[in-house]
Amino acid sequence: MKWLLFFGALIGLSICGREKFFGDQVFRINVRNGDEISRLSQLVNSDNLKLNVWKSPSTFSRPVDILVPSISLQPVKSFLKSQGLEYSVTIEDLQALLDNEDEEMQHNEGQERSSNNFNYGAYHSLEAIYHEMDSIARDVPDLASRVKIGHSFENRPMYVLKFSTAEGRRRRRQPAIWLNAGIHSREWISQATAIWTARKIVSDYGKDPAITSILQKMDIFLLPVANPDGYVYTQTQNRLWRKTRSLSPGSRCVGADPNRNWNASFAGEGASDNPCSEIYHGPHANSEAEVKSVVDFIQEHGNFKCFIDLHSYSQLLMYPYGYTVKTAPDADELDQVARRAAKALASLSGTTYQVGPTCTTVYPASGSSVDWAYDNGIKYAFTFELRDTGHYGFLLPANQIIPTAEETWLGLKTIMEHVRDNLY
Amino acid sequence: MPPRRQPQPKSGPEGPRPAVLLLAPLLLFALQGVAAAPAAAGGREDSPGLQDAELPRGLLQQAARAALHFFNFRAGSPSALRVLAAVLEGRATVNPKKECQVDLVFTTDHYNPEDGEEHLGKCSARVFFRNQKPRPAINVTCTRLIEKNKRQQEDYLLYKHMKQLKTPLDVVSIPDSHGHIDPSLRPIWDLAFLGSSYVMWEKTTQFLHYYMAQISSVNQWKTNDDAIDFDYTVLLHEFSTQEIIPCRIHLVWYPGKPLKVKYHCQELPTPEEASGTEEGSAVVPTELNNF
Numbered sequence: 001m002k003w004l005l006f007f008g009a010l011i012g013l014s015i016c017g018r019e020k021f022f023g024d025q026v027f028r029i030n031v032r033n034g035d036e037i038s039r040l041s042q043l044v045n046s047d048n049l050k051l052n053v054w055k056s057p058s059t060f061s062r063p064v065d066i067l068v069p070s071i072s073l074q075p076v077k078s079f080l081k082s083q084g085l086e087y088s089v090t091i092e093d094l095q096a097l098l099d100n101e102d103e104e105m106q107h108n109e110g111q112e113r114s115s116n117n118f119n120y121g122a123y124h125s126l127e128a129i130y131h132e133m134d135s136i137a138r139d140v141p142d143l144a145s146r147v148k149i150g151h152s153f154e155n156r157p158m159y160v161l162k163f164s165t166a167e168g169r170r171r172r173r174q175p176a177i178w179l180n181a182g183i184h185s186r187e188w189i190s191q192a193t194a195i196w197t198a199r200k201i202v203s204d205y206g207k208d209p210a211i212t213s214i215l216q217k218m219d220i221f222l223l224p225v226a227n228p229d230g231y232v233y234t235q236t237q238n239r240l241w242r243k244t245r246s247l248s249p250g251s252r253c254v255g256a257d258p259n260r261n262w263n264a265s266f267a268g269e270g271a272s273d274n275p276c277s278e279i280y281h282g283p284h285a286n287s288e289a290e291v292k293s294v295v296d297f298i299q300e301h302g303n304f305k306c307f308i309d310l311h312s313y314s315q316l317l318m319y320p321y322g323y324t325v326k327t328a329p330d331a332d333e334l335d336q337v338a339r340r341a342a343k344a345l346a347s348l349s350g351t352t353y354q355v356g357p358t359c360t361t362v363y364p365a366s367g368s369s370v371d372w373a374y375d376n377g378i379k380y381a382f383t384f385e386l387r388d389t390g391h392y393g394f395l396l397p398a399n400q401i402i403p404t405a406e407e408t409w410l411g412l413k414t415i416m417e418h419v420r421d422n423l424y
Numbered sequence: 425m426p427p428r429r430q431p432q433p434k435s436g437p438e439g440p441r442p443a444v445l446l447l448a449p450l451l452l453f454a455l456q457g458v459a460a461a462p463a464a465a466g467g468r469e470d471s472p473g474l475q476d477a478e479l480p481r482g483l484l485q486q487a488a489r490a491a492l493h494f495f496n497f498r499a500g501s502p503s504a505l506r507v508l509a510a511v512l513e514g515r516a517t518v519n520p521k522k523e524c525q526v527d528l529v530f531t532t533d534h535y536n537p538e539d540g541e542e543h544l545g546k547c548s549a550r551v552f553f554r555n556q557k558p559r560p561a562i563n564v565t566c567t568r569l570i571e572k573n574k575r576q577q578e579d580y581l582l583y584k585h586m587k588q589l590k591t592p593l594d595v596v597s598i599p600d601s602h603g604h605i606d607p608s609l610r611p612i613w614d615l616a617f618l619g620s621s622y623v624m625w626e627k628t629t630q631f632l633h634y635y636m637a638q639i640s641s642v643n644q645w646k647t648n649d650d651a652i653d654f655d656y657t658v659l660l661h662e663f664s665t666q667e668i669i670p671c672r673i674h675l676v677w678y679p680g681k682p683l684k685v686k687y688h689c690q691e692l693p694t695p696e697e698a699s700g701t702e703e704g705s706a707v708v709p710t711e712l713n714n715f
Contacts, residue, residue, distance in 0.1 A: 122602070123601070123602050234601075235601070239597075239601045239638070240637060240638070240659060240661075240668045242666060257666075277665070277667075278665060278666040278667050278668070279665065279666055363663075363664050390507075390635040391507070391535075392599065392603050393635050393637050393661055394637060394661070395599050395601070395602075395603040395637065395638060396603050397599070397602065397603035397604055397605075398602045398603060398604070400603075
């Protein structure tokens with residue numbers, strides 16, 4: 001920790017003076033008596049060697065730490081040897097050490113959001129995610145609460161985090177935003193981005209004017225794992241499982257595509273009636289408990305203005321419709337918002353997203369969450385397909401979680417700010 | 425899952441003739457009827473009205489992907505794999521048999537992006553899709569980015585690296601569930617991708633395109649003095665149907681020599697069968713592809 005302070009000072013110095021320390025070394029010199037100290041002072045005071053004392057001797061038999069620039073290494077070594085002064089090299093290359101520290105600090109800053117040892121830069125079990133949601137709610141009970149909205153086919157709880165201010169709660173039924181994630185269980189970057197976003201919201205509230213003003217006008221509901229049964233299955237049995245785990249009487253195949261199960265052109269183009277298909281729409285709309293839970297909650301609430309669904313992969317930002325090529329009435333506005341959001345997202349690391357209506361940007365898809373939301377009066381309805389574009393696909397390396405979450409956050413904020421400024 | 429429809433050829437007094445469709449910024453395609461595709465049910469024929477439709481943007485991407493898979497396979501070089509960057513221009517012709525010829529120009533990126541290096545390659549290709557029959561016919565030329573000798577050198581280094589791997593390989597899947605590939609195993613992934621390129625080329629149609637999702641098992645890894653003999657099972661992700669297709673691939677590779685590939689992919693499940701993704705059992709290759 002002490003070193004960090006030294007380095008902090010040095011970094012400060014270096015930023016101001018643009019100094020670098022390539023090859024510079026720190027010598028620890030043992031001074032045993034006053035005579036040795038005065039001889040050392042001689043060395044230190046010589047202008048041309050440009051030595052820098054880090055720790056000067058206050059008493060005898062305490063070592064002296066001196067920063068020796070690389071060009072002065074030879075003369076200093078010769079001097080010390082000729083004077084019989086004992087020394088050791090404690091830092092062999094100061095710049096290398098500083099660079100390492102820098103990297104580590106940046107790394108830790110990214111991980112900083114973790115509390116209770118929850119590493120946001122890693123993929124987690126369902127239990128761990130649920131536990132972290134609970135932690136967040138306990139950390140800031142005035143801002144966040146964990147709400148059970150229903151259960152899955154295999155009877156796992158469906159938890160959302162509700163973010164609202166005390167004032168908002170006083171006003172009752174504030175206009176709200178729904179952030180949906182993990183509906184397709186194999187798209188792990190979606191759940192991971194969602195839980196990072198949860199922590200980000202509570203960390204930045206009161207500090208970032210954007211999220212602060214958003215929360216003053218609206219509530220945010222975040223469902224990080226919309227398909228808990230599927231998620232557990234990807235962890236235990238089949239990493240590439242997509243659907244729910246519901247059983248179909250009369251078929252040996254399991255599960256329906258929860259993003260074809262919503263009541264928006266249900267069983268139309270872009271879904272399958274084959275229970276073994278990855279895009280099987282299910283026996284009827286809202287047949288999947290996971291979907292019904294969300295539908296019931298949103299309808300009961302009655303005041304949602306925005307619905308965003310996080311998926312992977314392809315790097316796309318899309319708006320209705322998926323079930324038809326017909327242009328949505330608000331397509332122009334949604335397109336503009338989406339383009340601004342994609343631009344904001346790209347501003348962080350250059351990650352480019354394509355923008356457009358679902359049907360023509362990716363493929364026809366009926367019974368999707370976003371189409372249902374839109375057709376039910378939730379105008380600002382968007383689908384994100386997060387990183388990447390196919391190199392790793394669903395198996396996105398964990399070291400891309402935080403970069404993805406950070407850039408996505410900029411896109412999400414852009415959309416939420418627009419909603420805040422265009423409440424209807 | 426209905427794939428994107430091809431625009432119908434014009435039908436005038438002289439009878440149907442091939443329609444020449446030029447690239448346009450707008451994408452438009454009808455959703456009438458359902459063409460035959462693995463997981464979709466049959467449907468009615470679509471009605472006319474698409475004669476003047478612009479080309480679906482997707483078709484050029486499809487052609488570019490097929491061309492690139494083919495290019496990578498023919499190049500036979502795991503250290504010089506390319507991916508699609510962007511389609512620059514293209515045009516397509518559809519004949520009465522609904523076969524589709526696409527001429528296009530596109531840019532490519534290095535498959536393994538080296539930090540700081542941005543060497544965009546450029547390719548021009550003619551791709552002939554045979555109305556959802558496999559093996560689109562491809563003619564593709566790309567600007568040479570690396571000298572042949574340098575490429576062979578890099579391949580040979582990879583080859584030597586691979587020979588040093590301890591067999592039997594102590595690995596289950598690549599990448600693991602968390603997307604991690606051990607650096608020492610990276611060459612295996614690249615070689616598997618090379619073999620998969622052959623498979624993905626053959627299977628790509630106007631409507632179907634693939635990504636390599638994961639190597640789910642390494643069945644055999646033999647390194648001789650004159651070849652790497654690699655037998656593995658790969659999971660391909662087909663995008664429009666979202667299906668995961670296990671394919672057993674057996675390849676033989678030596679730097680500088682053409683790649684030899686045999687493969688067998690699992691058929692997509694019908695309603696009566698259990699989902700293929702449940703079992704993941706590999707099937708012994710029965711087809712001789714290009715050995």
